[in-house]
Amino acid sequence: MKFAIDIVTVVMVSSGVVFFMAGTVGLLRFPDTLTRLHALTKVDNLGLGLIVFGLLPQAQGLLGALKLLSIWVLVQLSGAIVSQLIAQATQRSGRQT
Amino acid sequence: MTSFLFAAAIFVLVMEALGLVRILRGPADADRILSVQLIGSGGVAVLLLLSAATQTPAIMDVALMLALLATFVSVAFLRDVRPSDEPTNT
């Protein structure tokens, strides 16, 4: 049983880290501020989300699991709003390269 | 499991280090704020992984603070966003 839980953690956390890599590569290689923003939102949602889901089985008790999930929701929510603000600032200051 | 979690944390840290390049290069100020977002989310991920690796639940509180403060910092910086750096400006 413990082995199965560990396998789940390893798979989920690894996938999460892969999305982190995808987002970072996007941040470095995409040509435009807005496209980089698009790549970065994957990090907040899927990257952190998969890591959180992978860590849930290792969490200590219900409270620990709830805290993990609420941290993820907070990062998603604030990340989404700040992304909108960044996009708005980009548009207002003219077309970017 | 502990070793794997540390290894994952190292990987995320390397990703954050790569994101630093965008802070130095990114022509527009908005690009730099994007990198701050990446480093904030990455920092949260590293702290959560460390919390599980060392079985210290208190570290999740640090991750919570980091999430709040990274947002606050981004909003504070967005007051000053200007267009792409002109070649002559510093």
Add this chain to the structure above:
Amino acid sequence: MTYDVLFDLGLAGVLIAIAAGAIFARGSFVSLVLFMVYGLLLAIVWVRLSAVDVALTETAIGGGVTGMLLLGAASRLRATKGSAAKAGFPARLAAGALCILVSIALGIVVYALPEVPPTLAPIAKENLASSGLGNPVAGVLFVYRALDTLLEKVVLLLALVGVWSLAQDQAWGGMPGLRVYAKPNSILVFLAQVLPPVGITVGIYMFWAGANRPGGAFQGGTVLAAMWLLVMMARLREVPAIDTLWVRQLLVVGPAIFLLIGLLGFVFADSFLAYPPDHAKPLIVIAEAALTLSIGVTLALLVAGPPERLRQ
């Protein structure tokens, strides 16, 4: 090499790179962003050193408040277009040599530390239970070295008065010139309506949890300050004038209650800031609650800066 050592080495490397970038970057915006990132990542270092309380404070202060203070300073410099004469080469050489010497001295000291450092930590932990607290850091702050904590809070107030004294004479008592968003921004208003309730809950949780786990009045207060600053930046609320009564009351309520509890120590216990045996924890929690409020208001006003214009 085990993975945790590898992680620590990687973390150290990244931080040195960020620090170097912040110093050598061209342009104040880049330096500021790198400095903030440095503060945010330094928290991970404190976590690795098993100092979670310090990590919480570093995230809040080093990442948030200090960065905002520097942002304010940078914008004032831009506005005045000050001409800074660059330091001459001999001066820079001397500064570099001094830094290298200090680094070498620190390295020698760290390597020369005894295997078992002399410490009071075990004695401190043994006697912690009699105060009802579970967090050794809270024990040191409020039981063993309570006088230092009281004086720190007074120093914080004095720093605020110092910042206020930078105001021009005719603006005294007016509204601080915190830079806010010029145009009303519905997205930002949404954020300022959604995030502060979460932030206030986290701040209160931090203060409450500080009795038994990492946390405390300072960390909680800083989160409260950050949330209030967010509301003010989004123009949901105006920055209050510094002669407003409720502002002044909130500023002093923390140190005042702490001082009162300390003076009551003469009556109910042995000396100043001594607690009667069974009532130590409730008294400490009351003092911390008041201090959380005061610290929040003080830090937010420190960032807001000196008053610039009178209330209309």
